[in-house]
Every structure is written in C-alpha cells, then in structure tokens.
Amino acid sequence: MWLMPYKKEVDVLLENAGVLYLCATPIGNLEDMTYRAVRVLCEVEVIAAEDTRHTRKLLSHFDIHTRLISYHEHNKVTRGPEIIERLITGENVAVVSDAGLPGISDPGSDLVELAVQAGIRVVPLPGANAALSALVSSGLDTTLFSFLGFLPKNKKKRRELLASFANSSYTMVFYESPHRIKQTLAELKSAFGDRPAVAARELTKKFEEFIRGTIESLVTHFAENDPRGEFTLIVGGRKTDQSLEADTDEQEQLSVEDAVIELMETGVAKKDAIKTVAQQRGLPKREVYQATLEIE
Numbered sequence: 498m499w500l501m502p503y504k505k506e507v508d509v510l511l512e513n514a515g516v517l518y519l520c521a522t523p524i525g526n527l528e529d530m531t532y533r534a535v536r537v538l539c540e541v542e543v544i545a546a547e548d549t550r551h552t553r554k555l556l557s558h559f560d561i562h563t564r565l566i567s568y569h570e571h572n573k574v575t576r577g578p579e580i581i582e583r584l585i586t587g588e589n590v591a592v593v594s595d596a597g598l599p600g601i602s603d604p605g606s607d608l609v610e611l612a613v614q615a616g617i618r619v620v621p622l623p624g625a626n627a628a629l630s631a632l633v634s635s636g637l638d639t640t641l642f643s644f645l646g647f648l649p650k651n652k653k654k655r656r657e658l659l660a661s662f663a664n665s666s667y668t669m670v671f672y673e674s675p676h677r678i679k680q681t682l683a684e685l686k687s688a689f690g691d692r693p694a695v696a697a698r699e700l701t702k703k704f705e706e707f708i709r710g711t712i713e714s715l716v717t718h719f720a721e722n723d724p725r726g727e728f729t730l731i732v733g734g735r736k737t738d739q740s741l742e743a744d745t746d747e748q749e750q751l752s753v754e755d756a757v758i759e760l761m762e763t764g765v766a767k768k769d770a771i772k773t774v775a776q777q778r779g780l781p782k783r784e785v786y787q788a789t790l791e792i793e
Contacts (some may be wrong), residue, residue, distance in 0.1 A: 511616040515542070515584040518591040519605060521598040521624025525702035527558060529625045535559050537622060542588040545580055547595050547603055555593075568592065573604040577611050584617045591622075598626050602646045602672060628670045631697035631729035634707060635668075638733065642668040648681060656764035659688035660773060666734040675724040682719065685732060686712045687763060693733035699726040753778070753788040767792065 518537050523529040538544060538561050545568035546552035552565060568576050580590055592599045592608060598621075599605030612619050628644055643665065648655045662669060673681050678696070685694075689712065696708040696715050704726065708718055712732065751759065753774060760770035771789060775782040 510618050511585060513587055514615075514617055515587050515589040516618045516620055517580075517584055517608070517612045518589065518620050518622055519599050519609070520544075520591045520593050520622045521626065522552075522555060522593050522596060524596040524625045524627050524630070524700055525705075527555075529701060530555075530559065531622065531624050534622050534624060535561065538563055538591055538593075540589070541591045543583065543590050545576075545590055545592045545608070547593065547599075551595050552593055563591075568604070568608065570604050573607055577604075577608050580608060581611050581615050581617065584612065585615065596625070596627075598624065601626070601628065601644075625701065627672070627697075627700050627727075627729050630700050631695070631707075631731055632668070632670055634697065635695040635731040636709060637668050637693055637695065637731050639668065641666070641734075642670060644670045646670075647672045648684075653764060653766070655684060656688070657766055657769050659684060660760065660763070660765045660769060663688055663773070664735055664776065666736070668734050669730075669732045671730040671732070673728045673730055675726060675728065678724045678728050678730075679716070679719050681730070682712060682716050685730075686716060689732065689735070692735075695731040697729045697731070698724075700729065702726075753780070753785055754792065757785065757789045758792060761792070 518541065520534050520537060521531070522534070538556065538559070541563060543564045543566055544552065544556075545566055547567075547569045549565045549567050556563070556565070566576070566580075568580065584590055592605050594601075594603045594605060600609055609619055628646075632639055632642060643662065645658070645662070648671065649658060671681070691711050691713045694710065694712045694715055696718075697706070698708070699705050708715060710718070756774045756777075757767070757770045760773060761767055765773070767789070771785045772782060774780075775785045778785075
C-alpha cells in the first residue's frame with residue numbers, strides 16, 4: 498500500500514522521494530511565465546498536463562523538452578496513483594493546468610491530497626491567476642472575499658449555493674464561460690439583487706477588458722454585446738446600509754412561513770430556506786421549522 502496515514506500533528510515526508518511542483522502558467526500573455534517555472538519544467542523528470550497539446554505549445558515556446566503525460570478530470574482516478582508511484586521512486590513531477598495555477602477549478606487539488614497522504618513534498622511555483630488578477634483590478638473591496646469558481650451545472654445546486662451566500666458581506670469571485678455568462682448574471686440578480694459587479698474578460702491578452710458597474714448594468718451590456726472570451730466575475734458583498742435595512746424591514750413584515758415559501762419558490766430547498774430565514778431574523782432554526790411544518 499503506497500498511501501501513508503496522514504497525521505495532522507506531524508508532517509512526515511518520505512526520504513528519497515521526489516517533489517511535486519504546482520507550476521503556474523500564463524493565462525494569456527506568455528511574458529507572465531516566471532524564470533523559476535521555466536527552470537523547474539526543464540529539470541523535472543515529467544510534466545503532468547491537463548491538455549498535453551496545449552502545454553506542448555507552451556513548452557515549445559520556451560524550448561523545454563521534458564516528457565509530457567496527461568492528468569485531467571477524466572483520468573485522475575487511475576493516473577493520480579501512477580504519478581504518486583513516480584514520486585515515491587524519486588522522480589520529480591511538475592503539474593500544470595491549461596492556464597493559471599493548478600489546483601484551482603481543476604483536479605490538481607486531488608493530486609495534492611494524494612501526495613500529502615503519501616508523505617510527498619509539495620512545492621508551489623506562484624504565478625498568473627485569473628481570480629486574483631481580476632479581484633485586485635476590480636475596484637471592489639478586497640479585504641474579505643470568497644472564491645466560488647464555476648457554479649454547479651445542476652440548476653438546483655446553483656440556486657442553493659447562491660442562496661447560502663446571499664447575506665455574505667464578502668466580495669465574491671466567479672469563473673464563467675461566454676455562452677453561460679448571461680444566464681449566470683440573471684441568476685446572480687435573482688439571488689442577490691442589484692450589486693456592484695465587474696466582468697473581467699481576456700485577462701493579460703490583447704483584448705483585455707474590465708466592464709464595471711452593477712449586476713443589472715452587466716445584464717444590459719451583454720444583452721447589447723455578444724460575450725466573447727473567458728470571464729472572471731467579481732460581485733460585491735451585501736452591505737448593511739440604510740437601503741438594506743429597509744429591505745430587511747420589508748422582509749420581516751412577512752410571516753416566517755411566507756418568508757420560507759418565498760425562498761422555496763426561487764428553487765431553494767426547504768431545509769436551506771429554513772436556515773436562511775432563521776439567520777435573517779435571529780431565530781432558532783427549530784422555531785422556524787415548527788412554524789413551517791405544513792409546507793410541503
């Protein structure tokens with residue numbers, strides 16, 4: 498059995514094992530590749546890439562001739578243990594995604610978990626990242642933020658996730674594709690109301706653009722302009738200002754039962770609606786549950 502029990506108290510590393518490098522790659526502009534990343538990619542025994550065809554172009558640009566193997570969502574169950582075996586025998590392995598830092602919205606995190614369990618040293622090679630690049634350029638609050646990445650494909654799960662963040666004061670960061678951006682903005686408007694928002698597209702590339710405004714203004718913008726390129730969405734958190742207090746007063750005029758029903762009508766599961774109403778009104782969850790026993 499190659500897996501070692503992982504002890505939180507002590508970080509035990511295998512002697513003579515290789516190193517797993519998490520190598521950031523450019524999200525557009527090739528000049529964002531670091532000297533360190535180029536050196537490590539030249540020195541390791543193998544590079545595990547999300548898309549070998551895409552990565553081969555990057556390696557060719559920097560005259561890197563290291564062996565490539567694939568590691569992606571569809572082969573991670575079998576390929577992950579194979580990579581760990583390589584590391585245990587002393588090979589150094591670098592992991593790269595198509596763009597940005599591996600382990601964010603890709604299976605790199607699964608490989609890191611296996612490596613930690615096996616006592617393999619994991620070393621990050623920092624570099625380009627779309628989420629942080631968009632966030633720091635957005636003009637919105639960066640003190641506290643939540644990264645939500647790509648929303649779930651299942652409509653019910655999307656609504657439940659967004660409902661759970663409806664009262665969060667943290668700035669939120671999302672990834673979205675051009676063919677889904679309109680639908681996602683509509684769902685954000687339904688879940689959060691109108692808030693400050695920024696859509697960043699084609700970051701570091703020739704047609705880089707920041708579209709700043711509110712969720713509503715972004716909806717209008719993309720109704721008039723076809724979305725192109727990959728997007729990072731930055732959405733402001735909920736503010737405790739006078740308009741919010743007025744909105745809260747209006748909500749509290751509803752009975753507990755009606756407030757739960759109103760949330761359920763947007764697709765939120767009953768148990769999640771009960772939890773949300775309890776938090777909004779400072780009530781014990783059991784009290785809200787008892788008031789809504791007759792709701793199916």
